[in-house]
Amino acid sequence: MEIINLLADGFLIVFQPLYLAIIIGGVTLGLFIGAMPGLGSVNGVAILLPMTFLMEEQAPGSAIIFLAAIYYGAMYGGAISSIMLGIPGASTAVATTFDGRPLALKGLADQALVAAATASFIGGTISVLLFTGFAPPLAKVALSFGAPEEFALMMLAFATFIGLGGDDISKTFFSIFIGLVLSAVGLDIISGQPRLIFFDIPGFFHGVNFLVLAIGIYGIGEMLWTIESSRGDVQLSKATVSVRRIIDNIVRMKETTKAMVMGSFLGYFVGILPAAGATPGSLMAYGVAKTMSKDPDSFGKGNLIGVAAPEAANNAASTGSMLPMLTLGIPGSPTTAILLGGMVIWGLEPGPRLFIEEKEFVWGLIASLYAANLFALLVNIAFIPALIWVLRTPFTILAPSIFVLCVIGGYAPTQDMHDVWLMLLFGVVAYLLRKLDYPMAPAVLAIVLGPLAEASLRQSLIINHGSPMIFFERPISGPLIGIAILLFFMPLFKALKSRLTSSRAAQERS
Amino acid sequence: MKIITRSAVSGVASALVLGTALSLTPKDASAAWEPKKPVDFVIMAGKGGGADKMARLMQSVIEKHNLSSKPFVPINKPGGSGAEALIHLKGTSGANKDHTVMVTLNSFYTTPMRQPGLGVDISTFAPIGRMAEDTFLLWVHKDSGINSVTDFVSAAKAKGNNWIMAGTGKGQEDQLLTDFLNRAYGLNMKYVPFKGGGRVAKELAGKHADSTVNNPSEQLGFYEAGTTRPLAAFTPNRLELFGDAPTFKELGEDFVYFMQRSVVGAPGMSGEAEAYYRRVFAQVYASDEWQDYMKKKSLYGGFLTGQRLKDYWLRERDIHQKMLKEIGEI
Structure with a gap:
């Protein structure tokens, strides 16, 4: 069992006090960075990268461990503002907003926070185990994914959002199309030309940032909605917290085991694919959890599974995206892209030979992921009472604070006021659409997956001289796209079935 | 705390060294x-x-x-x-x-x-x-059995428009080089744009593309693992790292990029x-x-x-x- 020996060596490195301190410091810092809207793990890692130079000189290998701990902490932290304020703390935590926020409004914020932390821990642990045991073969899987496979996977993601009962199908489509149009703004990657630059405003050159839409919808739109629905009631959340409740909440997580395990595997797999990253992974896990559920209507209204599945997935994906970075030298997410840059600076050459030549580094990193997971869980749970206390702030104070955080969140990624105005506009539009009962989650899904789906579709068609048969002929993309098509038609089957049963019922009555 | 102070000192020290080096120049x-x-x-x-x-x-x-x-x-x-x-x-x-x-x-x-x-x-x-x-080089997958530009040209000619050259955006460096190869050797390779050079390198390693014109930094990992192979360099002289790959200049094509x-x-x-x-x-x-x-x-x-x-x-x-x-x- 060579792997176990190597892992044990890794743990010996990690359990030195200095390294432990670095991990705890990293996850705590990451937790806060992740919880700040607009500041995600990408920003955290990018900002702190130059600092790690000094660190690396003192303790070799500590720099990447520190940054990976931040990455992990941010994955946990992103859920915090999604649940408490309804503003996704990071792009990876958008799906957590869908059910986390309704739970908080019902006074069950502590339950949602515990669910997020526990699911993150499960997702992180399962994925690190997968990483430990199967890194090289999984790297091969990642390589076998070309443009047609990627497109099939994207279609599957869209299908999980459409093929769900409950929501009005035509309204879901409308919402998806809004997201797709917004995702098309900016640069056409195939022709290299700018497109949809409305009124020649330069701000549109960088496209519509996904967080701008998400914060508009879930921050501003939600706030307007709450102002209207609360009718002057200043104490919104009656949440209480005690050690007893936290333990009960952890025990309750048993109900979501299936969703957490599903989310972990799905998230990990999506994470290892280059270009995908944790955001699509968590959105897909949410969609699949809803499809699998016996009670899909309760999703979006405060279902614990709706928090557990995407949180397990985004942590699993963050580990997953390190795999192509380390073994292929290709980042699976923007954050790992920066980590990759860091490795080069520290004199480590990522690629297939890293596992052979830099054993100490690789296994130290893997061991640190186990430790980071555990500490992130403990630190996160320790903070829950303080977070609940913040939530009890009267809405008259909370609302302006949320507004300020939204503006910061809109501005931070691109540092362009244009995005702040756009975010406010989206907020107002989202509020109006919500009054008309349009689901907004599909628009968010579409703006994330739209560019990936478009690029892979067009690349596949160019390769195959314009014939879409390429999607059906290949061994991986064929089955994927078949399942996607079935899911797309599910609402139609359901409608037919319900019409049949109702007409039969009518016949029986007559 | 100790770490920070010590590194700060070394930082200042190296700045001083550089500072004196600089003051030698007017x-x-x-x-x-x-x-x-x-x-x-x-x-x-x-x-x-x-x-x-x-x-x-x-x-x-x-x-x-x-x-x-x-x-x-x-x-x-x-x-x-x-x-x-x-x-x-x-x-x-x-x-x-x-x-x-x-x-x-x-x-x-x-x-x-x-x-x-x-x-x-x-x-x-x-x-x-x-x-x-x-710098830029022409790359193929090792399993293609292609060992030289001559092999490459005959293989690409045989496949015609089905030969896939992966590159970064349209109208950018990679396409200019592809166009040069098409014209110089009478080829009709199909250019497929991807986002970023790392992604392009992966397309070749995963055999989704037949060739690329990556920078060394993008292919280095795959090259060292023995997955991909450089055929020739678009440089005036051979690159130290890839001494076996001739330059296009040596092959009689006056092209440097x-x-x-x-x-x-x-x-x-x-x-x-x-x-x-x-x-x-x-x-x-x-x-x-x-x-x-x-x-x-x-x-x-x-x-x-x-x-x-x-x-x-x-x-x-x-x-x-x-x-x-x-x-x-x-």
């Missing part, structure tokens, strides 16, 4: 100018790409050796093949003109030509420093500020970290600045104009 009159606020360090490409990695290395070197009294704050502006970044620099005003520098590449020439509506004239930008020139890695200042930057940044980046260029990186990544090129850098841009711009016209992009 100081110009404008030495007194210093940035008054954090410097906007615009990157004309997305996060994680080649330009981005280099920009972050430069930032780290500046920070590590205390080369600037105010921090450099990187911002990625990849939109519109760099159009967004060019407009941002052109639109700076007041004190910002002296506090905005940009890491740029060959889209610095091509984007203003392909999007004349931007009204960007690159000769107005402040020439701070050319940090390196990145580089990607510039340069730092430019906003148009209208004051002379004192320009001189300050030139000094900063000359020190970055001379640092061990940068020299080491250049060696590892097979980068070419000495440090160019001032009028010589401007002349270099104008020469390169003419070459690119000709190439873009030939492929019908402008």
Whole structure:
């Protein structure tokens, strides 16, 4: 069992006090960075990268461990503002907003926070185990994914959002199309030309940032909605917290085991694919959890599974995206892209030979992921009472604070006021659409997956001289796209079935 | 705490060493100018790409050796093949003109030509420093059994329009090189654009593409693992790292192509500020970290600045104009 020996060596490195301190410091810092809207793990890692130079000189290998701990902490932290304020703390935590926020409004914020932390821990642990045991073969899987496979996977993601009962199908489509149009703004990657630059405003050159839409919808739109629905009631959340409740909440997580395990595997797999990253992974896990559920209507209204599945997935994906970075030298997410840059600076050459030549580094990193997971869980749970206390702030104070955080969140990624105005506009539009009962989650899904789906579709068609048969002929993309098509038609089957049963019922009555 | 102090001391020490090295060269009159606020360090490409990695290395070197009294704050502006970044620099005003520098590449020439509506004239930008020139090679998968450009040409001819050349965006470096190969050897390869050179390299390693024209840094990992193989280099001389790959010049095709890695200042930057940044980046260029990186990544090129850098841009711009016209992009 060579792997176990190597892992044990890794743990010996990690359990030195200095390294432990670095991990705890990293996850705590990451937790806060992740919880700040607009500041995600990408920003955290990018900002702190130059600092790690000094660190690396003192303790070799500590720099990447520190940054990976931040990455992990941010994955946990992103859920915090999604649940408490309804503003996704990071792009990876958008799906957590869908059910986390309704739970908080019902006074069950502590339950949602515990669910997020526990699911993150499960997702992180399962994925690190997968990483430990199967890194090289999984790297091969990642390589076998070309443009047609990627497109099939994207279609599957869209299908999980459409093929769900409950929501009005035509309204879901409308919402998806809004997201797709917004995702098309900016640069056409195939022709290299700018497109949809409305009124020649330069701000549109960088496209519509996904967080701008998400914060508009879930921050501003939600706030307007709450102002209207609360009718002057200043104490919104009656949440209480005690050690007893936290333990009960952890025990309750048993109900979501299936969703957490599903989310972990799905998230990990999506994470290892280059270009995908944790955001699509968590959105897909949410969609699949809803499809699998016996009670899909309760999703979006405060279902614990709706928090557990995407949180397990985004942590699993963050580990997953390190795999192509380390073994292929290709980042699976923007954050790992920066980590990759860091490795080069520290004199480590990522690629297939890293596992052979830099054993100490690789296994130290893997061991640190186990430790980071555990500490992130403990630190996160320790903070829950303080977070609940913040939530009890009267809405008259909370609302302006949320507004300020939204503006910061809109501005931070691109540092362009244009995005702040756009975010406010989206907020107002989202509020109006919500009054008309349009689901907004599909628009968010579409703006994330739209560019990936478009690029892979067009690349596949160019390769195959314009014939879409390429999607059906290949061994991986064929089955994927078949399942996607079935899911797309599910609402139609359901409608037919319900019409049949109702007409039969009518016949029986007559 | 102990760690921080000790490193701070070593940081100061190395700054001192560099400082004395610098004082040997004659100081110009404008030495007194210093940035008054954090410097906007615009990157004309997305996060994680080649330009981005280099920009972050430069930032780290500046920070590590205390080369600037105010921090450099990187911002990625990849939109519109760099159009967004060019407009941002052109639109700076007041004190910002002296506090905005940009890491740029060959889209610095091509984007203003392909999007004349931007009204960007690159000769107005402040020439701070050319940090390196990145090189290109022709790559194939090892399993293809192709060992030379001759093999490559016959295989690509046989497959005709089904031969897939993966590259970065349309009208960019990779397509110019593909077009050169098509014309020089009478090929009809199909060019498929992907986002970023790392992704392109992966397409080849996963056998989704038949060939690529990656930079060494993008293929190095796969090359060392024995997955991909370089056939020939678009450089004047053979690259040390890939000694077995001939240059196209040796093969009788007079074609050399580089990607510039340069730092430019906003148009209208004051002379004192320009001189300050030139000094900063000359020190970055001379640092061990940068020299080491250049060696590892097979980068070419000495440090160019001032009028010589401007002349270099104008020469390169003419070459690119000709190439873009030939492929019908402008």
